Amino acid sequence: MDFGFTISKPRSIEPTEAGREQLLQLEEQVPTFRRCMNCGGCTATCSAGQFTDFNIRKVHNLYRWGQYKELDEELQKCMLCGKCTLVCPRGVNLRSLIIHLRKALNKDHQPGDYQHFIRNNNR
Amino acid sequence: MSDRTTTAQVAVIGGGPAGIEAACALSNNGIRVSLFESEPVLAHNVGNKFKLFPDFSSASELVATLSHKLSGSHVSVHLDTEIVSMEQKGGLWFLTDNYGHTHEAVAVLLATGYDVFDARRKEELGYGIYKGVVTSIDLESMLKAGKLVNVLGEQPQCVTFLQCVGSRDEKIGNHYCSKVCCVTAVKQAIEVKKLSPRTDVFLFYMDLRMWGQGFEELYREAQEQYGIRFVRGRISEAASTFDDRVQIKAEDTLVGQPLKMSTDLLVLMVGMEASCGTKKLASCCGVEGAYGFAHSCSPYLSDNMTDRQGLFLAGSCKRPMSVSDTVNDARSAAVGIADYLKTALSN
Amino acid sequence: MMKRYWNEYQKEIADDKFFYERSCIRQTFFPGSEAAFLKMLREELGKDIYDEANQHTCTGIGYHSDIVPLQTTMTVVARLFALMTEAGYENYVPSCVTSFGVFTEMVEMWKHNPELLEKTRKILYDTTGRTFEIPKNIAHPSDIIYKFRYDLKQKMKYQLVNRFTGKPLRVVEHIGCHYAKIFPKAGVGNAEFPYVLAGMIEAWGGEVIDYPERRHCCGFGFRQYLVQENRGYSIANSKKKFESMEPYEPDFIVANCPGCTMFLDKWQYTIAEMENKTYDKNGYGIPVLSYEEMAGLLLGYDPWKLGLQLHQVQAEPLLNKIGIAYDPNEKFTGVSGKILPRPEKPHNLLV
Secondary structure, eight states: OOOSSOOOOOOSBOOOHHHHHHHHHHHHHSGGGGGOOOOOHHHHHOTGGGTSOOOHHHHHHHHHTTOOTTHHHHHTTOOOOOHHHHHOTTOOOHHHHHHHHHHHHOTTOOTTOOHHHHHHHHO | OOTTEEEEEEEEEOOSHHHHHHHHHHHHTTOOEEEEOSSSSSOHHHHTOSEETTTTEEHHHHHHHHHHHHHTSOOEEETTOOEEEEEEETTEEEEEETTSOEEEEEEEEEOOOEEEOOGGGSGGGOTTTOTTEEEHHHHHHHHHHTOOOOTTSSOOSEEEEEEEESSSBGGGTBOSOOSSHHHHHHHHHHHHHHHOTTSEEEEEESOOOOOSTTHHHHHHHHHHTTOOEEEESOOOEEEEOTTSOEEEEEEETTTTEEEEEEESEEEEEEOEEEOHHHHHHHHHTTOBOGGGOBOOSBTTTBTTBOSSTTEEEOGGGTSOOOHHHHHHHHHHHHHHHHHHHHHHHHO | OOOOGGGGOOOOOOOSOEEEEOOTTHHHHSTTHHHHHHHIIIIISOOOEEEOTTOOOOOHHHHHTTOSOHHHHHHHHHHHHHHHHHHTOOEEEESSHHHHHHHHHHHHHHHHOHHHHHHHHHHHHHHHOOOOOOOSEEOOHHHHHHHTHHHHHHHOSOOSBOTTTOOBOEEEEEOOHHHHTSOGGGSTTTTTSOOHHHHHHHHTTOEEOOOTTTTSOOSOTTHHHHSGGGHHHHHHHHHHHHHHHGGGOOSEEEESSHHHHHHHHHHHHHHHHHHOOOSSSSSSOOOEEEHHHHHHHHTTOOTTTTTGGGSSSOOHHHHHHHTOOOOGGGTTBOTTSOBOOOOOOOSSSOO
């Protein structure tokens, strides 16, 4: 029956076992990721973040909780310049992290496949 | 003089690390010292701990070392003896204990320490209501027993720590930081992982204040070696779930979204409050400061002195303090008292 | 196992000589509740409670929807206090939890800002010629029933016990936000674990369900449900509670706020019709009672005189569990003997 409104969906993060497994796998691939202390140095210096709303710190925190929605698209904004990796005070290998995040979020992703990004940019 | 009266040059009130360390230092310098402890045992707050931060040395060994040092000294120790009031007359202090006995001294050292925050006052966190909610002190006992179990007696899948319970909280009237809880939680989280490697450990914090030597390294080790998950946000509510776990609600403030999860154990990092003895005696002598702690003359050059002649302070009766800072503070107090006695006795 | 240290939080509740103020919406949604409360106080407890004919709104809905300005609310509240003063009473008893919140709030504001009190006195006098005293005691009717729960128990014909299993009924209690979240000390048991309804349930043989979302708001809000587009957000809060209580299989829900009682009842219909989901095993929904209805049923009052047929989720399965006698043929006979029209049947929710 149509009541003229729909029931809002909860927006709380509710961690799942699958998300936990994904995170553990990522940490195995990029062991330095565990050391992040969320200073935001990466985001402050990010070339992409100067012109888009790309926030790598937020992206990887959402990934930690298994909140994957739209993360793949977000990550296409990264130009892999590597400045984040240079500034990180905890030595997190962010460039490697981003590559692995892209792979994990989009199994079809191939290096050099920027079609997705081009599509988004022309939108 | 009646046999109900004792005399000493210095009366030390409180038999924790501060009281013992200062009493021994004074006694070793030939000064006659009496020490009064309201509990039947010495250093009960440290005695409730399993291991000490940041190097995991044994708390009971520290208590044993302090007790040994005290019993090897000439300090006259009065256990189970609570000083209920004190006053100064003609350059002497007169202390009355719970038996009605009077003790005279030229100088008094207040080393009455802290009490642990009563977590039941944070009703929304469910301590005393839900079995899965424990305090950091309860966890020390579990770690000491080497047995970490959930409500059902099984190995916990998940243990969650919450910082600042009773600290930095206007709702219970404590604006201050208890200083030692951050590193204690990191230490305990590592101990949980050592005891139960398959358990997921989360630690909810507002700030992580890793102020001491080796603390930041311990935090890094907790992340890197033990995979402990640090979440910035304060848990606002704990409730029981259908399967007797604890549901918690917080915000991950770093992503700006509410978070709801369940955990087997919720460990509340309870802060330090001025002990009953501290509150009572500081107020009796007119040296009470903020939150019932005792107030020193100045935090810079005279942190062991008070506005009252011959009344000195050491340790966590002044503010939350770590064991190592407390011991150093007690030695500093002993030096101040020795100086005072020289002047007082030569007059 | 719950430790009942919230017993420490008790409030002062007057003993007798009450001035009763009715609610705007309760007589529509739970038409027998207020009459049952008056009957309990007068006939069961022998108390003096005054039911003023000239009373009016407290402005609560308008006030909390940002439609009625504060000074208007203050003056309206003052007029109600004037009616109490004129009738010779000092203990104010507002039927609605939001009214209770409004009165407690205005009195507290006057305490801190005496100039507002003086201004209100002046406006009231200039416009109506009335003067008023601030009540000695403001208690919600649920406070009063809580206070006399053991006296009422003496008179009760039934208990909150399942007569087929002999086990206590499992009850969800829900406290309105304006009862203790504005002033925690104004509520029995404080704000986190208010004991006012739990105390009744336990005294009368039932068992309180402590489910994870127990302390979550029902979602009523004011502006939230008033605007149709916002109702999805309002209903989502109730849904969150239903989902959380479902595994405990509650026998019924009891609430002390008009908004909560109404929405916890009606939204079950809406969810059933929108998503074909009910939160009991059999598809009837979980009955929702006001505390007066709960007490009235146990005292042996006729369920139809209590107005249970006007609820969305029907009470018969619950009545059968407790063993309460009722005449199914009288369900739609009004108090005056007039035959009431029968409501349409929902598509999904069984009635």
